[in-house]
Amino acid sequence: MSTMVFCRGCGKEIHASARACPACGATQRAGSGKNKVVAGVLAILLGSFGIHRFYLGQWWGLLYILFCWTFVPGLIGLIEGIFFLVMNDEDWDAKYN
Numbered sequence: 001m002s003t004m005v006f007c008r009g010c011g012k013e014i015h016a017s018a019r020a021c022p023a024c025g026a027t028q029r030a031g032s033g034k035n036k037v038v039a040g041v042l043a044i045l046l047g048s049f050g051i052h053r054f055y056l057g058q059w060w061g062l063l064y065i066l067f068c069w070t071f072v073p074g075l076i077g078l079i080e081g082i083f084f085l086v087m088n089d090e091d092w093d094a095k096y097n
């Protein structure tokens with residue numbers, strides 16, 4: 001799959017996976033622009049309710065709400081939040097963007 005996007009800096013057409021524009025050097029936000037820090041903080045604070053999963057567009061965040069009366073989703077959320085925050089940007093973009 002080869003998707004082209006427009007550079008945010010100069011408007012030149014560049015490949016969607018490009019980290020920076022080859023023409024002007026402006027860094028590009030890949031894909032849908034889901035922010036791993038936002039997802040990580042949501043997971044840590046609201047992990048019990050699966051808010052971070054909804055943020056990532058994953059319907060099965062519903063399972064978190066279903067089991068939020070146990071400690072399990074909160075614990076999973078905390079671990080996922082830390083995992084999101086330490087994940088490097090390339091892995092994040094590959095997985096969620």
Ligand SMILES: [Zn+2]
Pocket residue numbers: 007008009010011012021022023024025026
């Ligand atoms: Zn450019």
